[in-house]
Amino acid sequence: MNVVILLGAPGSGKGTLAAELARVPGIRHLSTGDLLRAAVKAGTPAGLKAKAYMEAGNLVPDAVIAELLAENLDADPDTHVLLLDGFPRNVAQADILADLLARKGVRLRGALLLEVPDDVLVARIAGRRVCPACSATFNVATLPPKVEGVCDACGAALVTRKDDDPATVRHRLQVYAEQTFPLIDYYRQRGLLHAVDASGHDLEPKIEAALRKIHD
Ligand code: ADP
Ligand code: ZN
Numbered sequence: 001m002n003v004v005i006l007l008g009a010p011g012s013g014k015g016t017l018a019a020e021l022a023r024v025p026g027i028r029h030l031s032t033g034d035l036l037r038a039a040v041k042a043g044t045p046a047g048l049k050a051k052a053y054m055e056a057g058n059l060v061p062d063a064v065i066a067e068l069l070a071e072n073l074d075a076d077p078d079t080h081v082l083l084l085d086g087f088p089r090n091v092a093q094a095d096i097l098a099d100l101l102a103r104k105g106v107r108l109r110g111a112l113l114l115e116v117p118d119d120v121l122v123a124r125i126a127g128r129r130v131c132p133a134c135s136a137t138f139n140v141a142t143l144p145p146k147v148e149g150v151c152d153a154c155g156a157a158l159v160t161r162k163d164d165d166p167a168t169v170r171h172r173l174q175v176y177a178e179q180t181f182p183l184i185d186y187y188r189q190r191g192l193l194h195a196v197d198a199s200g201h202d203l204e205p206k207i208e209a210a211l212r213k214i215h216d
Contacts, residue, residue: 001076001079001080001081001082002080002107002109002214003082003084003101003106003107003109004082004083004084004108004109004111005087005097005110005112005187006018006085006111006112007111007112007113007114007180007184008113008115008116009116009118009121009173009180010125010169010172010173011116011120011122011128011169012115012116012121012198013114013124013198013203014085014086015034015137016139016143017114017203017207018085019136019137021083021204021208021211026078026080027081028076028079028081028082029085030072030073030084030085030087031085032068032085032087033086034135035068035072036050036060037054037135038135039068041132046064049064050064055168056171057163057168057169057171057172058171058175059090059179062090062092062093065089065093066100069096069097073104074104081109084097088183089179089180090183091186094183094186094187108192109192109214110214111183111187111192112194112207113184113194113195113196115196115197115198115199116198117199118173121173122169122173123141124139124141125169126164126166126169127139127141128160128161128164129149130158130159130161131153131154132156132157132158133156134151136152136154138151138158142201145158194213194214
């Protein structure tokens, strides 16, 4: 199993991209945001602890995330590439990941950074709609569903995420700048960083090229 981290600000398109890539057999998408939202919805102990942090746009405590991740990171013989989306989000989590992978005998192959200017991020998040039933993500401006307000995949009514309101978005971008941005240097220093210009729409070919480079 090859682990590849997706790095990028909220709205950089990590989730959408990973979901597209995960249609390729052998590629699996693991999103800590999706795991947490599922835990909140199911009312699990982790979900109960995470809820208030998420709604405020703050990071959930590292211990909660570490446990959730350890439960979901089992080496699976059918997974050739595991795309980690939304984790790690600070240097402490990057160290936790390094330990976890070392214990499982799995190598971190690279960190793919999606670079997007701030004004584009804010616009993208404003248009974001999500499916509460299957977590599919849409965007009224760039990736509209076939029928307005309805999930293409499962037919449920789309909603706006609670933490996508403008004030919370500004706060999340600030949290990203303070806590997650330092990971760019962290992975660059370890020779693992691959940056991709993700401001345009047609991202998949660029990412596939970057993933091939990470592989070889
Ligand atoms: P986005 O990338 O758009 O910010 P995510 O779905 O990745 O959205 O995350 C949503 C929220 O879930 C975050 O604002 C945070 O509260 C929580 N979260 C997700 N991943 C982590 C993580 N690795 N560490 C701490 N909190 C996390
Ligand atoms: Zn759906």
